[in-house]
Amino acid sequence: MDIQVSHVSKSFDRKQVIKDVAFTIPSGEICCFLGPSGSGKTTLIRLMIGAIGADSGTIRFGDVQMPNLGMLSKIGFMPQNDALYDDLSAESNLRFFGGLYQMNPGQLKQRMNEVLALVNLSEHRKKLVRHFSGGMKKRLSLAASILHQPEVLFLDEPTVGIDPVLRRTIWDQFHEIKKSGTTIVVSTHVMDEVTECDKAALIYNGALIEYDAVDRLLEITDNGKVEELFILASGRTQGGAAV
Numbered sequence: 001m002d003i004q005v006s007h008v009s010k011s012f013d014r015k016q017v018i019k020d021v022a023f024t025i026p027s028g029e030i031c032c033f034l035g036p037s038g039s040g041k042t043t044l045i046r047l048m049i050g051a052i053g054a055d056s057g058t059i060r061f062g063d064v065q066m067p068n069l070g071m072l073s074k075i076g077f078m079p080q081n082d083a084l085y086d087d088l089s090a091e092s093n094l095r096f097f098g099g100l101y102q103m104n105p106g107q108l109k110q111r112m113n114e115v116l117a118l119v120n121l122s123e124h125r126k127k128l129v130r131h132f133s134g135g136m137k138k139r140l141s142l143a144a145s146i147l148h149q150p151e152v153l154f155l156d157e158p159t160v161g162i163d164p165v166l167r168r169t170i171w172d173q174f175h176e177i178k179k180s181g182t183t184i185v186v187s188t189h190v191m192d193e194v195t196e197c198d199k200a201a202l203i204y205n206g207a208l209i210e211y212d213a214v215d216r217l218l219e220i221t222d223n224g225k226v227e228e229l230f231i232l233a234s235g236r237t238q239g240g241a242a243v
């Protein structure tokens with residue numbers, strides 16, 4: 001399912017935090033939202049999943065204009081702060097999410113086995129989440145977000161605070177999920193993660209300063225580093241030009 005964001009703007013308390021943003025993510029691609037803290041990545045994700053409304057502009061998933069309740073079963077969302085119940089086991093957490101998605105018991109059982117295996121938590125399924133490490137919670141949170149086989153998956157800073165080895169594992173899992181045709185939108189402020197993605201949206205002060213295939217974006221820099229694009233953008237801002 002293609003995602004089309006057309007001239008979307010959003011203000012909070014009269015401060016514009018998303019400024020006329022427009023781009024299209026082709027079906028089945030991984031797109032990252034890259035930008036410094038406070039640049040607007042989470043707000044853009046919340047707009048796209050329909051958690052908040054835009055002041056202007058439109059967001060379409062395929063032919064459907066968001067927000068649309070019927071689309072909820074096709075969307076997976078992994079929030080920045082894990083939305084898990086500490087006092088429940090891993091599998092009870094997944095059962096809770098399965099209930100939200102109205103999955104039938106047979107389907108839920110099969111999917112629980114599949115997603116726990118994908119995130120390497122099968123042997124910890126009976127353990128209470130309060131005894132999980134931070135990395136295990138991240139992986140369980142990812143498992144919960146894909147339980148219902150969403151067509152589009154939103155991941156808000158999924159690797160923040162994660163060590164490099166586990167980060168590699170988690171990215172391998174994203175690539176595995178992509179193989180099933182899922183479109184993935186992932187926010188990050190780790191510049192190196194851009195090379196894991198097909199497309200990148202560079203967000204700075206609520207504006208989209210670049211959106212392109214990652215290969216092409218890296219070509220237009222002198223040193224092949226994405227940071228350079230942000231340095232150029234901040235220079236333009238200080239000079240008074242719009243970015």
Ligand SMILES: Nc1ncnc2c1ncn2[C@@H]1O[C@H](COP(=O)(O)OP(=O)(O)OP(=O)(O)O)[C@@H](O)[C@H]1O
Pocket residue numbers: 012013017035036037038039040041042043044189
């Ligand atoms: N509900 C809200 N009310 C008022 N201001 C908000 C609200 N949500 C976000 N903002 C503001 O919007 C701006 C963008 O925030 P957002 O969380 O989208 O950035 P971000 O790029 O995701 O940051 P981070 O990487 O730190 O998560 C910030 O200035 C933030 O303070």
